[in-house]
Amino acid sequence: MAKQFPQIEETHRKFIEEQHMFFTGSAGPEGRVNISPKGMDSLRVLGPNRVIWMNLTGSGNETAGHLLEVNRITLMWCSFTTRPMILRAYGTARILHAGDDGWDELAALFPAHRSARQIFDVSVDLVQTSCGYAVPLMEYQSERDTMQKWVDNKSDDDIRAYWSDRNRSTIDGKPTGVPV
Incomplete structure:
Protein backbone atom coordinates (compact mmCIF):
# COMPACT_ATOMS: atom_id res chain seq x y z
CA MET A 1 0.00 0.00 0.00
CA ALA A 2 1.49 3.34 -1.05
CA LYS A 3 1.98 5.98 1.62
CA GLN A 4 2.66 9.66 1.09
CA PHE A 5 4.70 12.07 3.20
CA PRO A 6 5.36 15.82 2.91
CA GLN A 7 9.08 15.29 3.51
CA ILE A 8 11.90 12.78 3.79
CA GLU A 9 11.57 11.13 7.18
CA GLU A 10 14.60 9.72 9.04
CA THR A 11 13.63 6.15 8.05
CA HIS A 12 13.50 7.30 4.41
CA ARG A 13 16.94 8.89 4.70
CA LYS A 14 18.39 5.65 6.05
CA PHE A 15 16.75 3.68 3.25
CA ILE A 16 18.13 6.09 0.63
CA GLU A 17 21.64 5.89 2.08
CA GLU A 18 21.53 2.05 1.97
CA GLN A 19 20.87 1.96 -1.79
CA HIS A 20 23.73 1.69 -4.28
CA MET A 21 21.80 3.32 -7.10
CA PHE A 22 18.84 5.57 -7.78
CA PHE A 23 16.86 6.67 -10.81
CA THR A 24 15.88 10.11 -12.07
CA GLY A 25 12.77 10.81 -14.08
CA SER A 26 12.03 13.98 -16.05
CA ALA A 27 10.16 15.19 -19.11
CA GLY A 28 9.67 18.37 -21.06
CA PRO A 29 6.21 19.53 -22.15
CA GLU A 30 6.66 17.49 -25.35
CA GLY A 31 8.97 14.75 -26.48
CA ARG A 32 10.41 11.80 -24.69
CA VAL A 33 10.24 10.99 -20.99
CA ASN A 34 13.68 10.24 -19.55
CA ILE A 35 14.55 7.76 -16.81
CA SER A 36 18.23 7.49 -15.89
CA PRO A 37 20.03 5.20 -13.46
CA LYS A 38 22.62 6.89 -11.24
CA GLY A 39 25.30 5.42 -9.05
CA MET A 40 28.70 6.03 -7.52
CA ASP A 41 28.99 8.33 -4.51
CA SER A 42 26.89 11.05 -6.10
CA LEU A 43 23.89 11.78 -3.86
CA ARG A 44 23.32 13.50 -0.50
CA VAL A 45 20.16 14.07 1.52
CA LEU A 46 20.70 17.54 3.02
CA GLY A 47 17.41 17.82 4.87
CA PRO A 48 13.81 16.70 4.98
CA ASN A 49 13.02 18.53 1.73
CA ARG A 50 16.40 18.74 0.04
CA VAL A 51 18.46 16.26 -1.98
CA ILE A 52 21.48 17.02 -4.13
CA TRP A 53 23.32 14.87 -6.60
CA MET A 54 26.45 15.45 -8.61
CA ASN A 55 25.76 14.54 -12.20
CA LEU A 56 28.79 13.10 -13.93
CA THR A 57 29.42 13.17 -17.66
CA GLY A 58 27.29 10.70 -19.53
CA SER A 59 26.12 9.85 -22.99
CA GLY A 60 23.17 12.23 -22.69
CA ASN A 61 22.00 15.19 -20.64
CA GLU A 62 18.23 14.82 -20.75
CA THR A 63 17.44 15.80 -17.15
CA ALA A 64 19.11 19.21 -17.51
CA GLY A 65 17.27 19.95 -20.75
CA HIS A 66 13.93 18.89 -19.33
CA LEU A 67 14.35 20.99 -16.19
CA LEU A 68 15.06 24.08 -18.29
CA GLU A 69 11.65 23.59 -19.91
CA VAL A 70 9.55 22.21 -17.05
CA ASN A 71 10.96 22.30 -13.56
CA ARG A 72 9.79 18.98 -12.18
CA ILE A 73 11.72 15.85 -11.29
CA THR A 74 11.24 12.49 -9.64
CA LEU A 75 13.98 10.54 -7.87
CA MET A 76 13.40 6.87 -7.16
CA TRP A 77 15.18 4.32 -4.99
CA CYS A 78 14.38 0.65 -5.15
CA SER A 79 15.56 -2.01 -2.74
CA PHE A 80 17.06 -5.09 -4.34
CA THR A 81 17.83 -6.63 -0.95
CA THR A 82 15.67 -8.34 1.67
CA ARG A 83 13.56 -5.29 2.60
CA PRO A 84 11.14 -4.70 -0.29
CA MET A 85 10.43 -1.01 -0.79
CA ILE A 86 10.30 1.64 -3.47
CA LEU A 87 10.70 5.29 -2.49
CA ARG A 88 9.99 8.22 -4.78
CA ALA A 89 10.77 11.86 -4.07
CA TYR A 90 8.93 14.40 -6.19
CA GLY A 91 9.91 18.02 -6.59
CA THR A 92 11.71 20.71 -8.52
CA ALA A 93 15.41 21.31 -9.04
CA ARG A 94 17.98 24.02 -9.44
CA ILE A 95 20.90 23.25 -11.77
CA LEU A 96 24.38 24.40 -10.82
CA HIS A 97 27.51 24.34 -12.96
CA GLY A 102 26.86 27.66 -4.46
CA TRP A 103 28.79 25.19 -6.64
CA ASP A 104 31.93 25.09 -4.49
CA GLU A 105 29.96 24.56 -1.27
CA LEU A 106 27.90 21.70 -2.69
CA ALA A 107 30.72 20.11 -4.71
CA ALA A 108 32.77 19.89 -1.50
CA LEU A 109 30.20 17.37 -0.18
CA SER A 115 33.79 14.94 -15.15
CA ALA A 116 31.26 16.56 -12.79
CA ARG A 117 28.87 18.20 -15.23
CA GLN A 118 26.18 19.62 -12.94
CA ILE A 119 24.84 19.48 -9.45
CA PHE A 120 21.08 19.15 -9.19
CA ASP A 121 19.69 20.72 -6.02
CA VAL A 122 16.26 19.15 -5.57
CA SER A 123 13.47 20.67 -3.46
CA VAL A 124 11.28 17.75 -2.43
CA ASP A 125 7.56 18.44 -1.95
CA LEU A 126 6.24 14.87 -1.77
CA VAL A 127 7.66 11.48 -0.82
CA GLN A 128 5.86 8.25 -1.63
CA THR A 129 6.74 4.75 -0.52
CA SER A 130 5.33 1.55 -1.96
CA CYS A 131 5.90 -2.14 -1.39
CA GLY A 132 8.34 -3.26 -4.08
CA TYR A 133 7.20 -6.88 -3.66
CA ALA A 134 7.75 -7.66 -7.36
CA VAL A 135 11.29 -6.25 -7.46
CA PRO A 136 13.85 -9.05 -7.74
CA LEU A 137 16.45 -9.81 -5.12
CA MET A 138 19.92 -9.01 -6.43
CA GLU A 139 23.34 -8.98 -4.86
CA TYR A 140 25.57 -5.91 -5.02
CA GLN A 141 29.11 -6.70 -6.16
CA SER A 142 30.91 -3.39 -6.54
CA GLU A 143 31.04 -0.07 -8.32
CA ARG A 144 32.25 -0.13 -11.92
CA ASP A 145 35.59 1.49 -12.67
CA THR A 146 34.62 2.26 -16.28
CA MET A 147 33.76 5.93 -15.67
CA GLN A 148 37.02 6.63 -13.86
CA LYS A 149 39.05 4.90 -16.58
CA TRP A 150 37.28 6.99 -19.21
CA VAL A 151 38.03 10.20 -17.30
CA ASP A 152 41.66 9.19 -16.68
CA ASN A 153 42.17 8.88 -20.45
CA LYS A 154 40.78 12.36 -21.15
CA SER A 155 42.11 15.86 -20.61
CA ASP A 156 39.82 18.56 -19.23
CA ASP A 157 39.60 19.92 -22.79
CA ASP A 158 38.60 16.46 -24.07
CA ILE A 159 35.79 16.29 -21.51
CA ARG A 160 34.50 19.74 -22.48
CA ALA A 161 34.68 18.77 -26.16
CA TYR A 162 32.60 15.69 -25.34
CA TRP A 163 30.05 17.91 -23.58
CA SER A 164 29.95 20.17 -26.64
CA ASP A 165 29.47 17.25 -29.00
CA ARG A 166 27.16 14.99 -26.96
CA ASN A 167 25.61 16.95 -24.04
CA ARG A 168 24.51 20.36 -25.35
CA SER A 169 21.06 19.21 -26.43
CA THR A 170 18.54 16.53 -25.53
CA ILE A 171 17.62 13.74 -27.91
CA ASP A 172 14.63 15.93 -28.84
CA GLY A 173 16.97 18.80 -29.76
CA LYS A 174 16.35 21.03 -26.73
CA PRO A 175 19.24 22.92 -25.09
CA THR A 176 20.65 21.56 -21.81
CA GLY A 177 22.55 24.62 -20.61
CA VAL A 178 25.82 22.71 -20.20
CA PRO A 179 28.75 25.11 -20.41
CA VAL A 180 31.44 24.30 -22.96
Missing part, protein backbone atom coordinates in the same frame (compact mmCIF):
# COMPACT_ATOMS: atom_id res chain seq x y z
CA ALA A 98 31.12 24.90 -11.91
CA GLY A 99 31.55 28.63 -11.33
CA ASP A 100 27.92 29.20 -10.30
CA ASP A 101 27.15 30.60 -6.85
CA PHE A 110 31.30 14.82 -2.82
CA PRO A 111 34.55 13.17 -3.82
CA ALA A 112 36.27 15.32 -6.44
CA HIS A 113 35.50 14.18 -9.97
CA ARG A 114 36.84 15.89 -13.10
Whole structure:
Protein backbone atom coordinates (compact mmCIF):
# COMPACT_ATOMS: atom_id res chain seq x y z
CA MET A 1 0.00 0.00 0.00
CA ALA A 2 1.49 3.34 -1.05
CA LYS A 3 1.98 5.98 1.62
CA GLN A 4 2.66 9.66 1.09
CA PHE A 5 4.70 12.07 3.20
CA PRO A 6 5.36 15.82 2.91
CA GLN A 7 9.08 15.29 3.51
CA ILE A 8 11.90 12.78 3.79
CA GLU A 9 11.57 11.13 7.18
CA GLU A 10 14.60 9.72 9.04
CA THR A 11 13.63 6.15 8.05
CA HIS A 12 13.50 7.30 4.41
CA ARG A 13 16.94 8.89 4.70
CA LYS A 14 18.39 5.65 6.05
CA PHE A 15 16.75 3.68 3.25
CA ILE A 16 18.13 6.09 0.63
CA GLU A 17 21.64 5.89 2.08
CA GLU A 18 21.53 2.05 1.97
CA GLN A 19 20.87 1.96 -1.79
CA HIS A 20 23.73 1.69 -4.28
CA MET A 21 21.80 3.32 -7.10
CA PHE A 22 18.84 5.57 -7.78
CA PHE A 23 16.86 6.67 -10.81
CA THR A 24 15.88 10.11 -12.07
CA GLY A 25 12.77 10.81 -14.08
CA SER A 26 12.03 13.98 -16.05
CA ALA A 27 10.16 15.19 -19.11
CA GLY A 28 9.67 18.37 -21.06
CA PRO A 29 6.21 19.53 -22.15
CA GLU A 30 6.66 17.49 -25.35
CA GLY A 31 8.97 14.75 -26.48
CA ARG A 32 10.41 11.80 -24.69
CA VAL A 33 10.24 10.99 -20.99
CA ASN A 34 13.68 10.24 -19.55
CA ILE A 35 14.55 7.76 -16.81
CA SER A 36 18.23 7.49 -15.89
CA PRO A 37 20.03 5.20 -13.46
CA LYS A 38 22.62 6.89 -11.24
CA GLY A 39 25.30 5.42 -9.05
CA MET A 40 28.70 6.03 -7.52
CA ASP A 41 28.99 8.33 -4.51
CA SER A 42 26.89 11.05 -6.10
CA LEU A 43 23.89 11.78 -3.86
CA ARG A 44 23.32 13.50 -0.50
CA VAL A 45 20.16 14.07 1.52
CA LEU A 46 20.70 17.54 3.02
CA GLY A 47 17.41 17.82 4.87
CA PRO A 48 13.81 16.70 4.98
CA ASN A 49 13.02 18.53 1.73
CA ARG A 50 16.40 18.74 0.04
CA VAL A 51 18.46 16.26 -1.98
CA ILE A 52 21.48 17.02 -4.13
CA TRP A 53 23.32 14.87 -6.60
CA MET A 54 26.45 15.45 -8.61
CA ASN A 55 25.76 14.54 -12.20
CA LEU A 56 28.79 13.10 -13.93
CA THR A 57 29.42 13.17 -17.66
CA GLY A 58 27.29 10.70 -19.53
CA SER A 59 26.12 9.85 -22.99
CA GLY A 60 23.17 12.23 -22.69
CA ASN A 61 22.00 15.19 -20.64
CA GLU A 62 18.23 14.82 -20.75
CA THR A 63 17.44 15.80 -17.15
CA ALA A 64 19.11 19.21 -17.51
CA GLY A 65 17.27 19.95 -20.75
CA HIS A 66 13.93 18.89 -19.33
CA LEU A 67 14.35 20.99 -16.19
CA LEU A 68 15.06 24.08 -18.29
CA GLU A 69 11.65 23.59 -19.91
CA VAL A 70 9.55 22.21 -17.05
CA ASN A 71 10.96 22.30 -13.56
CA ARG A 72 9.79 18.98 -12.18
CA ILE A 73 11.72 15.85 -11.29
CA THR A 74 11.24 12.49 -9.64
CA LEU A 75 13.98 10.54 -7.87
CA MET A 76 13.40 6.87 -7.16
CA TRP A 77 15.18 4.32 -4.99
CA CYS A 78 14.38 0.65 -5.15
CA SER A 79 15.56 -2.01 -2.74
CA PHE A 80 17.06 -5.09 -4.34
CA THR A 81 17.83 -6.63 -0.95
CA THR A 82 15.67 -8.34 1.67
CA ARG A 83 13.56 -5.29 2.60
CA PRO A 84 11.14 -4.70 -0.29
CA MET A 85 10.43 -1.01 -0.79
CA ILE A 86 10.30 1.64 -3.47
CA LEU A 87 10.70 5.29 -2.49
CA ARG A 88 9.99 8.22 -4.78
CA ALA A 89 10.77 11.86 -4.07
CA TYR A 90 8.93 14.40 -6.19
CA GLY A 91 9.91 18.02 -6.59
CA THR A 92 11.71 20.71 -8.52
CA ALA A 93 15.41 21.31 -9.04
CA ARG A 94 17.98 24.02 -9.44
CA ILE A 95 20.90 23.25 -11.77
CA LEU A 96 24.38 24.40 -10.82
CA HIS A 97 27.51 24.34 -12.96
CA ALA A 98 31.12 24.90 -11.91
CA GLY A 99 31.55 28.63 -11.33
CA ASP A 100 27.92 29.20 -10.30
CA ASP A 101 27.15 30.60 -6.85
CA GLY A 102 26.86 27.66 -4.46
CA TRP A 103 28.79 25.19 -6.64
CA ASP A 104 31.93 25.09 -4.49
CA GLU A 105 29.96 24.56 -1.27
CA LEU A 106 27.90 21.70 -2.69
CA ALA A 107 30.72 20.11 -4.71
CA ALA A 108 32.77 19.89 -1.50
CA LEU A 109 30.20 17.37 -0.18
CA PHE A 110 31.30 14.82 -2.82
CA PRO A 111 34.55 13.17 -3.82
CA ALA A 112 36.27 15.32 -6.44
CA HIS A 113 35.50 14.18 -9.97
CA ARG A 114 36.84 15.89 -13.10
CA SER A 115 33.79 14.94 -15.15
CA ALA A 116 31.26 16.56 -12.79
CA ARG A 117 28.87 18.20 -15.23
CA GLN A 118 26.18 19.62 -12.94
CA ILE A 119 24.84 19.48 -9.45
CA PHE A 120 21.08 19.15 -9.19
CA ASP A 121 19.69 20.72 -6.02
CA VAL A 122 16.26 19.15 -5.57
CA SER A 123 13.47 20.67 -3.46
CA VAL A 124 11.28 17.75 -2.43
CA ASP A 125 7.56 18.44 -1.95
CA LEU A 126 6.24 14.87 -1.77
CA VAL A 127 7.66 11.48 -0.82
CA GLN A 128 5.86 8.25 -1.63
CA THR A 129 6.74 4.75 -0.52
CA SER A 130 5.33 1.55 -1.96
CA CYS A 131 5.90 -2.14 -1.39
CA GLY A 132 8.34 -3.26 -4.08
CA TYR A 133 7.20 -6.88 -3.66
CA ALA A 134 7.75 -7.66 -7.36
CA VAL A 135 11.29 -6.25 -7.46
CA PRO A 136 13.85 -9.05 -7.74
CA LEU A 137 16.45 -9.81 -5.12
CA MET A 138 19.92 -9.01 -6.43
CA GLU A 139 23.34 -8.98 -4.86
CA TYR A 140 25.57 -5.91 -5.02
CA GLN A 141 29.11 -6.70 -6.16
CA SER A 142 30.91 -3.39 -6.54
CA GLU A 143 31.04 -0.07 -8.32
CA ARG A 144 32.25 -0.13 -11.92
CA ASP A 145 35.59 1.49 -12.67
CA THR A 146 34.62 2.26 -16.28
CA MET A 147 33.76 5.93 -15.67
CA GLN A 148 37.02 6.63 -13.86
CA LYS A 149 39.05 4.90 -16.58
CA TRP A 150 37.28 6.99 -19.21
CA VAL A 151 38.03 10.20 -17.30
CA ASP A 152 41.66 9.19 -16.68
CA ASN A 153 42.17 8.88 -20.45
CA LYS A 154 40.78 12.36 -21.15
CA SER A 155 42.11 15.86 -20.61
CA ASP A 156 39.82 18.56 -19.23
CA ASP A 157 39.60 19.92 -22.79
CA ASP A 158 38.60 16.46 -24.07
CA ILE A 159 35.79 16.29 -21.51
CA ARG A 160 34.50 19.74 -22.48
CA ALA A 161 34.68 18.77 -26.16
CA TYR A 162 32.60 15.69 -25.34
CA TRP A 163 30.05 17.91 -23.58
CA SER A 164 29.95 20.17 -26.64
CA ASP A 165 29.47 17.25 -29.00
CA ARG A 166 27.16 14.99 -26.96
CA ASN A 167 25.61 16.95 -24.04
CA ARG A 168 24.51 20.36 -25.35
CA SER A 169 21.06 19.21 -26.43
CA THR A 170 18.54 16.53 -25.53
CA ILE A 171 17.62 13.74 -27.91
CA ASP A 172 14.63 15.93 -28.84
CA GLY A 173 16.97 18.80 -29.76
CA LYS A 174 16.35 21.03 -26.73
CA PRO A 175 19.24 22.92 -25.09
CA THR A 176 20.65 21.56 -21.81
CA GLY A 177 22.55 24.62 -20.61
CA VAL A 178 25.82 22.71 -20.20
CA PRO A 179 28.75 25.11 -20.41
CA VAL A 180 31.44 24.30 -22.96
